[in-house]
Amino acid sequence: MIAFENAAYSYGGGELLSEISLRLAPGSFHFLTGPSGSGKSTFLKLCYGELMPTAGRLTLFDREVRALSRDDIALTRRRIGVVHQDCQFLDHLPLAANVALPLTVAGRAAPAADLSDLLGWVGLGQLADALPPSLSGGERQRAALARAIIMGPDVILADEPTGNLDWDLSLRLLTLLVELNRMGKTILIATHDLNLIRQAKSQLAARVLRISKRRIQLAGADL
Amino acid sequence: MAAIQQGLPLMAMTSDRQADRVVPPSGASAWLTSFTAGAMTFLAVFALALSLASGRLATRWAEALDHTATIRISAPADQLPLQTKAVLEVLKTTPGIAAARAETPEEQRKLLEPWFGPDLPLDDLPLPQLIEVTEGLDGYDAEGLKQRLSAEAPGAVLDDHTRWRRPMAEAAQRLRLLGYLSIALIGAAMAAMITLAANAALSANAQVIKVLRLVGARDSYIARAFVRRFTLRAVTGSLIGAILGTIGVALLPAQDVAGGFLTGLGFTGFGWLLPLALPVLAAFVAFAATRTAAFRTLRRLT
Structure with a gap:
């Protein structure tokens, strides 16, 4: 699905990530941890084609990423849902239109009932007409998750999705991601939050990847 | 090929209103586009009238030059x-x-x-x-x-009118060329200003472009949103400018022999429909300028 083979990424003359070889298998659930500035966000950007590896090989859905055209990358992103900590929206459009945006840009209509169900599933059913600036941090994170999954992506990448949330809201978001994984989605969450990882491992077989000294390792010790 | 090219601005205006919606309602840059297109078209109507009148004059003088002469006997x-x-x-x-x-x-x-x-x-x-x-x-x-x-x-002197008709006919021809050159320059100036406005709008909406890319929008989709908006604005402004310009030309004094060239500045017959071609031209200019600016900016924002 997403596979790195001895890949590296350099920025500004220095190597940020080195010798990365790993494969995100379909239906897997991974956490990515590491100190601030270690390259977690960069790794996620490589995973959805915003950045290109400067060495080695990266394949997205069995296609070498460097061989993809700009249009191909856009189409690949429709198979990958992304949730950022500082999730951005189109502030002039209501929440429902923002959540349906991936369908809109793909030229597909969002059935009202399905959209309503999805908003209800993330607990935002009453806020369909609200504008993004009026939403709280937790509401924005759940709205971003709804937007990330509306196309039925194969992979969901989340970059510090609970960074601005209290513990209750973090758990709620985690529950949604766990549910998605049980539906067969591949999940990768970059986070500092060890409690969140412990909570997830209590519910499913999540694997933890750790960035250390520019390399990504599989964390062996229990958290 | 020409038909396809002519269809492009029309497609930009009629297709995919959803694409237009994803761009926030813009303020100054969009209105600047309408105003620029309107003002430029207004000026272009006068340049067109000048070119056509000069053309008529050049033809008239050239014909007179070709077929008549006078002999003066003192x-x-x-x-x-x-x-x-x-x-x-x-x-x-x-x-x-x-x-x-x-x-x-x-x-x-x-x-x-x-x-x-x-x-x-x-x-x-x-x-x-x-x-x-x-x-x-x-x-x-x-x-x-x-x-x-x-x-x-x-005592007979042949005056074949060459001495004074030819320079006047040439001057009228040059005036006509200047009129057409003015229209071309007005078009180029409009393209430049629309490009600037489009660049400003694209830069102001960098965050919107980022969100659209994140959810899988192709460059052509993002560009279309901006192109549609700017083409519509330009056509609207240009149409108003063309109508006002035509009214202005119509209000000029009627042609009078004693008034000479200045009172003959206007359109004749179907020529009154020519200013309506200017908004179509403006649509092409806006379409091409915005599309070029959009793709250039999108490539830069990778």
């Missing part, structure tokens, strides 16, 4: 009839002259009337006799005719 009163007769005889036997006739005193009075008034006592003035010459299709040898005239009628 001689003492007692010799004037003899020399006139001699000149008419020469003209009869000159190849390429279709017709020639002496102006009557009444016709000469009418020619002088604008300067001296209607009560001019022609008999008291030593006026030269004018002979109007109409050229045949094949033309005549002006130099040969001048030599024959100097031999047969020493």
